Amino acid sequence: MTVSSAPGKVYLFGEHAVVYGEPAVPCAIERRARVSVEPRSDDHVRVVAEDLSLDGFTVEYEGSTRTQPDVDVDESLLSAATGYVDAAVRQAREAADAPEAGFDITVESDIPLGAGLGSSAAVVVAGIDAATRALGEPIDDREIARRAYRAEYEVQDGQASRADTFCSAVGGAVRVEGDDCTTLEAPNLPLVVGFDGGAGDTGKLVAGVRDLKDTHGFAADTVASIGDIVREGERLLAAADPDAGPDSELLDGLGELMDFNHGLLSALGVSARSLDSMVWAARDAGAHGAKLTGAGGGGCIVALDSSPETETALSFTQGCVDAFRAELATEGVRREDRR
Numbered sequence: 001m002t003v004s005s006a007p008g009k010v011y012l013f014g015e016h017a018v019v020y021g022e023p024a025v026p027c028a029i030e031r032r033a034r035v036s037v038e039p040r041s042d043d044h045v046r047v048v049a050e051d052l053s054l055d056g057f058t059v060e061y062e063g064s065t066r067t068q069p070d071v072d073v074d075e076s077l078l079s080a081a082t083g084y085v086d087a088a089v090r091q092a093r094e095a096a097d098a099p100e101a102g103f104d105i106t107v108e109s110d111i112p113l114g115a116g117l118g119s120s121a122a123v124v125v126a127g128i129d130a131a132t133r134a135l136g137e138p139i140d141d142r143e144i145a146r147r148a149y150r151a152e153y154e155v156q157d158g159q160a161s162r163a164d165t166f167c168s169a170v171g172g173a174v175r176v177e178g179d180d181c182t183t184l185e186a187p188n189l190p191l192v193v194g195f196d197g198g199a200g201d202t203g204k205l206v207a208g209v210r211d212l213k214d215t216h217g218f219a220a221d222t223v224a225s226i227g228d229i230v231r232e233g234e235r236l237l238a239a240a241d242p243d244a245g246p247d248s249e250l251l252d253g254l255g256e257l258m259d260f261n262h263g264l265l266s267a268l269g270v271s272a273r274s275l276d277s278m279v280w281a282a283r284d285a286g287a288h289g290a291k292l293t294g295a296g297g298g299g300c301i302v303a304l305d306s307s308p309e310t311e312t313a314l315s316f317t318q319g320c321v322d323a324f325r326a327e328l329a330t331e332g333v334r335r336e337d338r339r
Ligand SMILES: Nc1ncnc2c1ncn2[C@@H]1O[C@H](COP(=O)(O)OP(=O)(O)O)[C@@H](O)[C@H]1O
Pocket: 033, 049, 050, 051, 052, 080, 081, 082, 083, 084, 085, 107, 108, 109, 112, 113, 114, 115, 116, 117, 118, 119, 120, 121, 123, 200, 201, 202, 203, 294, 295
């Protein structure tokens, strides 16, 4: 059996705008999805994914056609839930030139689903790595990132950036602008995450921003302004000493940009009452800045605070079901085969 894990992420800046070619800076965090893969002698794919809100389920395919789900749920709900694992299987089969390969797959994850922490990218990255290795055709991290992007692009109807998948594959803080993906030297930032227990539909939220941008010049300008914020943030990060802890001047500067970025995401219609109230709770508690992370609609916010105040305030905020400090994950995809 091969087992791979990959981290989730928070966006310091730039989600949504990155889909239209602006830069973004996501940071991988130590919350991981683990995918175990056992090759089969037939061409079936059996998936056990207990974290899915469908109460855990098992699905079996013949070749590439899904046959009999073991749960009684609507087909559209099932395809939404299984889309990313399906797409990872297709990429692994293609990479290994084994179109008929069958697998038993188990997905376990510490990353809440659909909450803006990149669970989909982590599952796809770990899945492609574990499945290609199971077929004896390992691929390197850059190729995993490239194939994982194609998987997300497919599932999100052609509306995805390389940011989540690259960040999850290589770890650390990264910068993505169009096809250009690089790792950043960034100091270890005091990231605090608040989670409202909910989820957003990435594909729909991205489509909503696209419509706004295509309809109104001011929405297109808003997207471009997010790009300006990211470039400003990059300048601050580049000027900082990556080996020294971040000083309060840097944190204030980044925090101000995060606050502004949240305002613009809110203007683009992707925030939610619960996200806004967590953002305000963090600011009131003295965080340097706070914003939603990922697609929005519900899910998580990220704040900067070295003190315990923000985490404590969030844990008492109505609508926040979990608050935690997120450590930067310096390692991306990780091979975890049990010996
Ligand atoms: N533990 C998991 N098991 C199986 N599929 C998962 C798991 N975590 C995430 N996924 C897939 O990713 C989707 C959520 O991805 P998305 O909407 O992009 O949100 P995010 O990436 O912000 O978590 C789920 O609907 C599911 O298809």
